[in-house]
Amino acid sequence: MASYLEQNQERFLSELMDWLRIPSVSADPKFHGDVLHAAEYLKARFEEVGLEKVELCPTAGNPIVYGEKIIDPALPTVLVYGHYDVQPADPYELWTSGPFEPVIKDGKIYARGACDDKGQVYMHVKAFEMMQQDGGVPCNVKVMIEGEEEIGSNNLAIFVRENKEKLKADVILISDTGILSNDQPSIEVGLRGLSYHEVQVTGPNRDLHSGLYGGAVANPINVLCKMIASLHDENNHITIPAFYDKVAVLSEEERAELNRVPHSDEEFKQSIGLPDTYGEAGYTTVERIGIRPTLDVNGIWGGYTGEGAKTVIASKAFAKISMRLVPHQTSEEITEIFQKHFESIAPSGVTVVVRPHHGGEPVVTPTDSVAYKAAADAMETTFGKRPIPTRGGGSIPIVAMFKTELGLDSVLLGFGLDSDAIHSPNEHYGVFNFLKGIETIPHFYRNYAAAAAK
């Protein structure tokens, strides 16, 4: 099987790069045509490798690419989920090569979406091709690849709710996460939720001259900074009332287990060029990322940001603020708590508006399921090392939604690396990881079908 992979890897890579050339940015309406184009491209590839009933399922937003291969209704069914939309690429000037002009440098594919998630979705397309060359898939397969993951998957939730029969399956397989390193495979078992907001502070009804008015009016930027600063205390605890009320408290044993993950603060700092770690007092870096909720400003703007000096007091200031959630917080509850609190701390003299964007629920997936074991065994075969269960900090909101709507657990069989710079300039994906994924996925199917057959 490896030989077929070796013989065809050049083609697999060039097919992926063709797909990466399509700027399927879901957050920005001006890319809408490209998003549809990316969906069409994927549909054609699924058809080529022998999936059936491949279609673009319309939604109120971007279509969902669906396909299936039912070999025997008596056998178990794996539902593969992924997304073909990507994050915005700006700031463009920080890319060493065009975000939508994929290139391979030092064994890595550089492009927006190379890892998140087009590259990982494409592993499944090619893994399917490999299985077809080798007697076909050992169990039933359904694929559901959406185009709105980076903007909240709202229409996917509706689609799932309305198509429970069509989506009937026994487990969900997702490659949208990472491994600890290429020498140490791992499988995500914990994901953080998300509550994302845009806030607006309005002061005077127009921009004012800072000399004629400075000192006598509330400056919306200073006020916004003060409000944001007040959201953390000196120990970097979040100060929003009731914010931590539902946070699951881990036992000492669980925390010790979690910290057994190979991690070096030195390497962590070096990898991102920071002199020091930072975060909530009383927790390790692994815990801060894995089991603790956070609040980060993702963007801020207001006033004069051009060249030179403009002595102005802006009328408005804006920020995008998001919180990562952990079990058993819910995005709905935290969104409400944040909105109420942020509006309540506005000083008189300004008006504050909080616009919630999208949210997602935190989740922990089981490590004792047949599917998890099948994935762990598959990785052990191809990496030669047993994967470690980890709790990453990222969010895949739909994992919780699948559990609620379809009653299905997910297996997060991802092959990315923290250093892949997803959501950043120069996102990339290792050719090693891309090929390793294609090699590993068929083992998962074989292990899972065999175990389920018992």
Add this chain to the structure above:
Amino acid sequence: MASYLEQNQERFLSELMDWLRIPSVSADPKFHGDVLHAAEYLKARFEEVGLEKVELCPTAGNPIVYGEKIIDPALPTVLVYGHYDVQPADPYELWTSGPFEPVIKDGKIYARGACDDKGQVYMHVKAFEMMQQDGGVPCNVKVMIEGEEEIGSNNLAIFVRENKEKLKADVILISDTGILSNDQPSIEVGLRGLSYHEVQVTGPNRDLHSGLYGGAVANPINVLCKMIASLHDENNHITIPAFYDKVAVLSEEERAELNRVPHSDEEFKQSIGLPDTYGEAGYTTVERIGIRPTLDVNGIWGGYTGEGAKTVIASKAFAKISMRLVPHQTSEEITEIFQKHFESIAPSGVTVVVRPHHGGEPVVTPTDSVAYKAAADAMETTFGKRPIPTRGGGSIPIVAMFKTELGLDSVLLGFGLDSDAIHSPNEHYGVFNFLKGIETIPHFYRNYAAAAAK
């Protein structure tokens, strides 16, 4: 004389509007050609009205328009200062008509620079024309109009230092300030200084995914907000050590005198659409603007500011921060104090850079001088009301520089209104104010020449 003004006011206005069409924005290099064009235009107008030796004096930056009319070396000389450069016009979308497409609506000229300072400079051009029609100027006149006031007047300072003989005069006349209202003339006698900086906070060496890293790295935007918030305490006092050390403390009498200026917080709030005043505890609005130093963020930016949601931790965050200074603070000292303090409060995990832009010194001009009386009498003649001496919050850094370099006091015979929205979208200047200025200035010359002759 009024009749000549009436007969020619249409032409005066259309000449000004032609000048306002030239976007002489000094802060942005892309307007460099327009800045030179604006200087050439002014030179031609000065020549038309009979000034002599009119020239564009080269500097390391934008040229200075110089001209003179020496009628008798024995008579006193008035040196007129102003500037032909303007503030950047953005945000363009908030202008109801193009910033460089001047229009007259409801008796006001709308355009960037209509008031600050092209409109007020042009009053002097036309006042000179009027005096020429009426027996000529009663004393010697020199004009010096620069093109870098909005970016710090650095080259003017050098020019003045190198041309003391050429600029020899008895008083400096400047129209770059305002009056309380069209029914209540006033003359600025106090001006605040300025210390302006751009700060940069750098965290990780690249933008990071807020899920994979959030909670474990210093977020430069959160850190910048916290640093900015710490610059004021709960009473809106500035917390920078030694910041207030040199601030002149006014006596109860002086403060009472200052507060006799007609001012209504209600009208003030209404004029800028604020529900409440705001500022340093223990001071009135008039005092907060007139005699107290301030610290305002003029601009802030970092992270994702586009449409939708991007879950990113930015590598860098920026802000433009300026302080208004009062006697006897010096911009050099405050710049040093601010820079040292701001860098000192950076938490470990980030690096902070402070780039000082430009500064200016605070100043108080005498109210008992011959020139001040000549100006006050002139306003009393044309407004029918004695002007009140006021302490505005704005900065005209060169007033202090003229005092140091040339040993000359300035008279701030300005005709703008706080509501003219200078430095803001929809800057405008009243036709009434423009014509009233042209009418008043010749009276100043006559009064001044007569008094000096005694």
